[in-house]
Amino acid sequence: MPIRSSRGRAGAYRAVWQWPLRSPARLAVTVVVLGGLVFGLVSLGGSGGAASGGLIAGGGSGGNRWDSGSSGVSATPTPTLLPPVPELTPEALPVSRAPRQALETARVWASAWVNHPDGTTSQQWVAGLRPYTTDEFLGVLAGVDPSNVPASRVTGPATATRVAARSVEATVPTDTLTLRILVVDTEAGWKVSRYDRA
Structure with a gap:
């Protein structure tokens, strides 16, 4: 042991x-x-x-x-050359070629934009713009308080400032400012997809 x-x-x-x-x-x-x-x-x-x-x-x-x-085969990778991509430039058309329907859409949309009597809710205001506005832009407009819209009436016709095959930029004068409106050709017709102050 x-x-x-x-x-x-x-x-x-x-x-x-x-x-x-x-x-x-x-x-x-x-x-x-x-x-x-x-x-x-x-x-x-x-x-x-x-x-x-x-x-x-x-x-x-x-x-x-x-x-x-x-x-017996070489494994050195061979670089692949891609063809050059042409620069994309939108084809501009003469302003005189602006479709009448596009200008009318811009004018009617501006008339609905300035239409906001006292007590108008955001939903009522957007409902007036809906027939002339793209679905994507309606989501942006839904966050606008109509009481902040400074204009109350349209004072002149829509005038084209830039024209392309499927879009028209137009200005519409109001009693306080001039709107710059982009109208695009969609499957449902001409619709406003953007606006700004000119």
Whole structure:
């Protein structure tokens, strides 16, 4: 039967574990050394992961090189040249070519825009604009308070300022300002998609 003593393997382990606990200075040194080791391992693991990530990212092409080398075919990628894309420029038409329906839509929309007697709710005001406005722009107009619209009447006809194949920009004068209105050709006819102050 073996004789157990404090000089055996367990005693050696016990001495190692008890050494830091014998004084606060030893404990502090132990914590600093262990912290440094952990930090070093983590930083090495991070850079090793990045290196391995680089190898993984390039692994597909490296594998291709190995396979193509064995078959005698070069694996150098050939750059693909795309044809140049022509610059998109809208085709402008003479102002005299503005469709009458587009100008009429701009005028009628402006008349509905200035129509906001006292007590008109936002829903009522937007309902008057709805037949002449695109669905996307109606969402913007729904957030407008009609009491903030400064004009109260249209004072002249709509005049085209820019004309394209499927859009017309027109100005409409009111009693306080001039509106710049963009009318676009949709499946449902000419509709206003934007306005601003001229």
